[in-house]
Amino acid sequence: SSGINAEYGDHFKMFGLFAVLLLTTATLTEAGPNYPYWPKQFRWSYAGNLAGYNCITVNEPGDPHYWSDNRLCWEAGYTNPGIRWSYAGAISGMKCTNVNEPGDPHYWTDNYLCVPRNSPYDFTFSYAGRVL
Numbered sequence: 001s002s003g004i005n006a007e008y009g010d011h012f013k014m015f016g017l018f019a020v021l022l023l024t025t026a027t028l029t030e031a032g033p034n035y036p037y038w039p040k041q042f043r044w045s046y047a048g049n050l051a052g053y054n055c056i057t058v059n060e061p062g063d064p065h066y067w068s069d070n071r072l073c074w075e076a077g078y079t080n081p082g083i084r085w086s087y088a089g090a091i092s093g094m095k096c097t098n099v100n101e102p103g104d105p106h107y108w109t110d111n112y113l114c115v116p117r118n119s120p121y122d123f124t125f126s127y128a129g130r131v132l
Contacts, residue, residue: 035081035120036074045071052076060087062107072113082116090114097123 036042046069049055053073060067074081087110090096094114101108115121124131 034079036078038121041075041078043073045069045073049073054080056083056085058085058113060107060111062087063104064106081121082119083121084114086110086112086114093117095119095122097125099125101127103127 043050043053045053045055046066048069049071050073052075054076055071055073058067058070058072072083072085074083084091084094086096087107089110090098090112091114095117096112096114099108099111099113113123113125115123
């Protein structure tokens with residue numbers, strides 16, 4: 001029982017951080033023409049792609065704690081929101097939110113969740129709890 005917590009502890013810790021990011025980013029009820037509703041039509045997966053969803057990979061190759069199969073997904077059939085992940089700095093020409101956990105020594109300082117500049121989504125990230 002404690003082996004699972006020890007083995008996956010950092011993985012679940014960062015998943016919790018993404019939950020804070022995702023649940024506190026926007027108060028959108030309708031994002032625009034056929035965009036997925038926030039947060040109703042978005043899902044997180046720590047086990048690869050989800051059936052019925054389009055996904056981006058959220059990975060930090062320098063972190064040894066199983067990030068290669070993590071996905072941020074939105075329901076298929078909706079406009080692709082243009083969300084992109086970067087583990088190597090902000091993406092030029094996009095609105096990017098730094099996703100950093102200062103307590104994690106595994107290269108998270110230059111990780112960004114990005115959307116097109118004209119995106120209806122505005123993300124905020126906090127490693128210290130809910131964003132008010």
